[in-house]
Amino acid sequence: MFSVPLGSDGARLCPLEPWHAEEFLAHLDRGREFIGQYIGFADRATDLDSSRALLRAYADKAATDTGRIYGIWTGDTLVGGVLFRRMDLKHGVVEVGCWLEPAGTGKGLATQAARAIIDWAVETRGAHRVEWQVKAGNLASIAVARRLGMTRDGVLREAMLHRGKRFDLEVWSVLAPQWRAQHL
Template structure:
């Protein structure tokens, strides 16, 4: 099993289709916390849907696209990070993250995203890493800032969650621009 340490008792691992039941259990536990920000938190309401979603993610990764990883704390899945999009030819990727409330405040998302950025830039030669978050998602926006990203602006009414349109802040890291 391949994993990267994030902190004492915490690690980052691939969130593969065979972990669908574990991911479903995480969603069930964290659904109220995740639902305001992530449409899939309400859409994936049974293990079979989670499995299909993880299957699609694995297929996309096999085509050098989207990648998804889980964050485990003391053996329990408590969150994840993903390349929501990964366009190697264009040199652009977008990071996203989620975390259960009991795991917040430990720097796990910031460390995991930092590892992913390092891999994307150093290993894959990505020229631009993006981070998008609802303007009201202060925790997510704080992660982008801690990662050294620059706020580019607001995409008005750009994202729908629970039938409600949200404004989204766009942040990016462009490594060769400092």
């Protein structure tokens, strides 16, 4: 398994796989309400079977090259992750997202991890457009999009149904030429 270092404190990014289901569930349990404010899978992975099923769905997406999920570890503790919610490499478009439990916040981990997978998508896989969709009002996630050099494309009004309520969804993006220009 590969591991990408994130910063100087020993944090690392690694694939999240079905065999991580117990650790993933423990992570969600530690931050379920915090994560669940914005991320739907916090409400879906509530026991070992549903945790394993969610990770299995992403393993299936990885196998079909339509999505991937990665964990962010500090030491031996899973504190968050990043993912390709969808990958359409035929058209050069991927959607990236992130989440953290409270113990992982304020350290730049989401930005560093997202930067690593965006680099891979653009430089290795040839993605042209990287999207970031975020519930309006999720200021921490919007700040990550800004730090990544993304541009706010617009708002999809009431496009997100979360916990029985409709919310606006902001769409942010960066194009491959812009991404490369930032990293010269």
